[in-house]
Amino acid sequence: MEDELLLMLPGPVPLPERVRGVMARQAINHRGAEFGSAYADIARVLKGLFGTKNNPLVISGSGTAGMEAAVSNLGKGRRTAHLINGKFGERMYTIGQKYASEACPIKSEWGAPLDLEKLKSVLEDGCEVVTMVHNETSAGILNPAGEVGKICRKHDALFIMDGVTSIGGDMVLADEWGVDAAVVGSQKCLAAPAGLAAVTVSDRAWDRIVENPPYYLDLPAYRKNAAKDPMETPFTPAVPLFLALREACLIIEEEGIDNRIARHRRMAGAVQKAVKAWGLDMFPKTDSLHQYSNTVTAACLPAGTNDKDFRGTVKKLGIQIAGGQDHLKDKIFRIGHMGAVSAPELLAALAATEFAVKKSGHQVKESGVMTAAEDLG
Ligand SMILES: Cc1ncc(COP(=O)(O)O)c(C=O)c1O
Structure with a gap:
C-alpha cells in the first residue's frame, strides 16, 4: 500500500x-x-x-x-x-x-x-x-x-x-x-x-x-x-x-526553531557520513560559500546500477527515497531528511539504502548505518 x-x-x-x-x-x-x-x-x-x-x-x-x-x-x-x-x-x-x-x-x-x-x-x-x-x-x-x-x-x-x-x-x-x-x-x-x-x-x-x-x-x-x-x-x-x-x-x-534546525543538522551530518562510509561521492560541489543541504542529501549512484533497480530495492523495504531529476536520472539518488522525521526513520532509510548499495555490487567500505547511529544516538 x-x-x-x-x-x-x-x-x-x-x-x-x-x-x-x-x-x-x-x-x-x-x-x-x-x-x-x-x-x-x-x-x-x-x-x-x-x-x-x-x-x-x-x-x-x-x-x-x-x-x-x-x-x-x-x-x-x-x-x-x-x-x-x-x-x-x-x-x-x-x-x-x-x-x-x-x-x-x-x-x-x-x-x-x-x-x-x-x-x-x-x-x-x-x-x-x-x-x-x-x-x-x-x-x-x-x-x-x-x-x-x-x-x-x-x-x-x-x-x-x-x-x-x-x-x-x-x-x-x-x-x-x-x-x-x-x-x-x-x-x-x-x-x-x-x-x-x-x-x-x-x-x-x-x-x-x-x-x-x-x-x-x-x-x-x-x-x-x-x-x-x-x-x-x-x-x-x-x-x-x-x-x-x-x-x-x-x-x-x-519543538523550538533552534532545536528543529539542530535536529535537521544532525540528520544531514549523519547521512553525509553514511555516504562517505559507503565509499560513494556526494553530488554537489561545495566551496566556502556553498554547503551541503541540511534537508536533502544528493549522492552519486554506485556504478553498475540504475535508478529503477536501486530505488526499487529500497522501496521493496517500505521506504521511498528520491532519484535524480531530468539529466541526473540514473546519476544520483537523494534522501530527504526534512520535517518531523528523526533517528528511527533515518536509520531505517539508511539501512535500506545500504542494502541497495551492496546489492548493486559496490564494495562498501564500512557500514553507513552504524556510522550514522553513532552520530544520532
Ligand atoms: C526548492 C524548490 N522550489 C520549488 C519547488 C516547487 O514546489 P511545488 O512542487 O510545491 O510546487 C520545489 C519542489 O520540490 C523545491 O524543492
Missing part, C-alpha cells in the same frame, strides 16, 4: 498524527474567528522561521504558486536575473520569462556554485530583480543567501529567495540578509500536507510592487485581507490545509 511507505523524499514528508487529525472535521467559514485564529497562528510561527517581521501571506497553491506570486508581483515588466544551479533555479527563470521585460539566466552546472561575478556584472548593467533558490533540492546544495542579498542591496535590486526546502529546516534570516520576497511550501520542512505556499514581502518591495499584478496571485490583495481582524484571504482558501498547517506550526513552536 502506497500510504504504508515511509517517505524519505524532499517533500512530501510524513505527516504527524495531530496534523492528519485536524483535517477530518466539519467545514468552517473562512470569514470568521476560527479561520482567522488559525491564520494568525501560522503567521506567528512562520515569521520566526522566515526570520522576518513581515506577515507571511498564505496562498492556496503549491510552492510554485508562491514562486510565481513573487516573480510576477515584483518582476513583471522589469529586467530580471535568475541564478541557476539546479531544476528549481531553472523554474524561476521559466517564470521570469513569462513576466519580465527581459529575463537573464545566470547558469552554473546543477550542483555547482552559483556564478556571483556574472551576477554583479548583470546588476551593473541595470537588472532590477534577482531570484535565487536557497536550498536547491534537485542537487542537494545550499546557496549563499546572505552573500547574494548583499550584492543585490549594493545595486539596489530586489532579491527573491525560494526557501521552499530550507525554511523550517535550516536557518533563514530574511530581513538580515536583505531578502525582499521569500517563499515556502507546506509539504516540505514544515511537515504539513501539500497545497499551500507562504510568501513574505519586505517594506522596500511593497513600495515597488508592480502596478498590474496577476488576478489570483495579487499580493497586495493578500496583504489587505491578512491585515483584517480576523485574518482572511482574498479568495476561498483550502481551509482543511490551513488547519493542518496551523497544527504543524504549533508542533514546530513546541
Whole structure:
C-alpha cells in the first residue's frame, strides 16, 4: 500500500498524527474567528522561521504558486536575473520569462556554485530583480543567501529567495540578509500536507510592487485581507490545509526553531557520513560559500546500477527515497531528511539504502548505518 511507505523524499514528508487529525472535521467559514485564529497562528510561527517581521501571506497553491506570486508581483515588466544551479533555479527563470521585460539566466552546472561575478556584472548593467533558490533540492546544495542579498542591496535590486526546502529546516534570516520576497511550501520542512505556499514581502518591495499584478496571485490583495481582524484571504482558501498547517506550526513552536534546525543538522551530518562510509561521492560541489543541504542529501549512484533497480530495492523495504531529476536520472539518488522525521526513520532509510548499495555490487567500505547511529544516538 502506497500510504504504508515511509517517505524519505524532499517533500512530501510524513505527516504527524495531530496534523492528519485536524483535517477530518466539519467545514468552517473562512470569514470568521476560527479561520482567522488559525491564520494568525501560522503567521506567528512562520515569521520566526522566515526570520522576518513581515506577515507571511498564505496562498492556496503549491510552492510554485508562491514562486510565481513573487516573480510576477515584483518582476513583471522589469529586467530580471535568475541564478541557476539546479531544476528549481531553472523554474524561476521559466517564470521570469513569462513576466519580465527581459529575463537573464545566470547558469552554473546543477550542483555547482552559483556564478556571483556574472551576477554583479548583470546588476551593473541595470537588472532590477534577482531570484535565487536557497536550498536547491534537485542537487542537494545550499546557496549563499546572505552573500547574494548583499550584492543585490549594493545595486539596489530586489532579491527573491525560494526557501521552499530550507525554511523550517535550516536557518533563514530574511530581513538580515536583505531578502525582499521569500517563499515556502507546506509539504516540505514544515511537515504539513501539500497545497499551500507562504510568501513574505519586505517594506522596500511593497513600495515597488508592480502596478498590474496577476488576478489570483495579487499580493497586495493578500496583504489587505491578512491585515483584517480576523485574518482572511482574498479568495476561498483550502481551509482543511490551513488547519493542518496551523497544527504543524504549533508542533514546530513546541519543538523550538533552534532545536528543529539542530535536529535537521544532525540528520544531514549523519547521512553525509553514511555516504562517505559507503565509499560513494556526494553530488554537489561545495566551496566556502556553498554547503551541503541540511534537508536533502544528493549522492552519486554506485556504478553498475540504475535508478529503477536501486530505488526499487529500497522501496521493496517500505521506504521511498528520491532519484535524480531530468539529466541526473540514473546519476544520483537523494534522501530527504526534512520535517518531523528523526533517528528511527533515518536509520531505517539508511539501512535500506545500504542494502541497495551492496546489492548493486559496490564494495562498501564500512557500514553507513552504524556510522550514522553513532552520530544520532
Ligand atoms: C526548492 C524548490 N522550489 C520549488 C519547488 C516547487 O514546489 P511545488 O512542487 O510545491 O510546487 C520545489 C519542489 O520540490 C523545491 O524543492
